[in-house]
Amino acid sequence: MADLRLKGLRKSYGSAEVIRGVDIDIEDGEFVVFVGPSGCGKSTLLRMIAGLEDITSGTLEIGGKRVNDAQPKERGVAMVFQSYAIFPHMSVRENMAFGLTIAGASKAEKEQKVAEAARILQMEHLLDRRPSQLSGGQRQRVAIGRAITRNPSVFLFDEPLSNLDAALRMDMRMEIGKLHSQLDTTMIYVTHDQVEAMTLADKIVVLKDGEVMQIGSPMELYHNPANLFVAGFLGAPSMNFLQVDVLDVQGEEAKVSNPSLEPIVVKTAGRPIEAGHKATLGVRPQHLRVSETGQLHGNVTLAERLGSETVADLRLDDGSKLIAAFAEDKILDVGQRLSLDFDSDAAHLFPVDG
């Protein structure tokens, strides 16, 4: 059990800086997900917490103690790797007891802890198998089991589900969620998959190019993205961005339009929007509705029917593209002209540069 404080963490390889001053507070028992595109530094940050990478500057505290220079084993962390990293020559039982074997625990203690972890993960029947006899999901379970037996104060997951197929990924995602509520231990989870981030996290940290873009609960980030990057990163299909002209600004509201959008008033949310300038209007595909009186006009270029929803690609009158997702099975013809309506409260207005 421990809380973590990351203060101004930096990491550079020679002159290349990959983590550029990250500040994150993680409470005890919290499930935090680091999410971002590949190369954003999320794995590096996790490895810095684990002690597998040196910290160039800043401080890392686990449970109130500065651990910048502590060995991985002194940090009380357990890590689950994307490639499982289970030892191929050991049985599942030996793999799960590995940390205890290293610590010189008694046979009885090992038996008891392995049995406990196996019960939590529902894998008692696999204990005597070899890793080569296991499926990907089972292997990842072994890796998680190995982490559990050590009773760590922080669990670190480095893209644990990326090597699994889609169906299994969903199962394991739920398992990990359950595991967190069962163990109630601090967990840090790295992924590039926003669905994992949204479903698992108490708190999401969105990273880009080694910098924190936004920290908050999944819904906070979804409904109130702090910038264009977060807005575009979370949600599928991603948010539509329309280049608009700002016609007028009145306090916290701005009137915007473009050739395919009739003038509409949206909130500025305190962002520096100035009349007479360009701005970016963000509208989630799910917030668009077909309406006779809609403000957006364009033609359908592609319609994908998924049964539960219909995703339409549109070419707007000004030539830009738009994606709309209707929560119903809708028959749309290519070339069909549509007028779309959206709730101006659900739209986000950003300055052009983010």
Next chain:
Amino acid sequence: MASSLKNPDRTGWAFALPGTVLILTFIVIPFFFAFALSMTNQRLISPNPTEYVGLKNYRDLLGLAVVTLEPERDDSGAVVIDDDGEIVYPRLRTITRSDDYPQYRGMREWFRWQSGEDARIVIASDVVFMKALVNTLLFVLVVAPVQGGLALVLALLINQRLRGINIFRTIYFMPVVVSIVVVSLLWRFIYDGSDGLLNNVLSWITFGAFQPVDWLGNTETALGAIMAMSIWQAVGFHMVIWLSGLQTISPTLYEAAAIEGASKWQTFRYVTWPGLRHTAVLVLIVITMQAFALFAQIDVMTSGGPLDSTQTVVFQAVERGYGKQDISGGSTISVILFVIVLTISLIQRYLTREK
């Protein structure tokens, strides 16, 4: 190109042909030749026709027996003692040249020990071959584990990301690319009894207290000296094999071990060594086979001497086949060596099999 794709069989055989012909000509056919010749009395150059002799060559090489000599007794029946206080025995030739024991005819004493008043003597049809066999086995028993172990240590040392590590890799590998004949010549100077480098160094670091040893001219030290030099020469080769094995082990496993708190030794024991299993089998078998084939060092440095203390099986095969022009005898030794190496390799494979 298109035709070769349509006719993969013919193209494949065409590519395999040169290699196949070479292997057949220089390995497979000579191998069966050796078997056949070992059953004959073929000589390198001889006016007499070749005759089939069955297993006579094998009997002549491997014939072994233990005979007991009773001490000589005087008229009163007491054991005769010589001036040095040793018991006097009749000469061995009373048995090996006696018509009463035709089966021991021509055999010579290999070694003897005392059993009560009697002397037990191991006699062999070919004492030199027996010594060669023992020396070769001794060489393998020492060189295989020491060279393999040393190579692993070197591989672990240079498998690190350090500045200039390539210099060390090159240094350790250098003896491998130098011809063994050249290396043997150089080491003959190093081991020289009067003014050799080794004697000089030893005497220098002991402030002159060390008495020079004629390393290659002494039955006690000659085989050991050749072992040491052989280990040094080929250790770099096996280091490279170990190194390739080390680099197949996933770095994530090391990271997992580090997070679990494994010490250096525990990491080696639980991650590195199990990961090197297949490499270990390979290195062991290759070293064993190379060690059994010990020849060039002997030929250059000692020619089997002093007093046959560095005779080896392959040296004997060459010596007999070409030195004495006894092709059938040389072939027989080759076949025996083949059987020994095959047996040992099979045993090693069995012992190191995947359970």
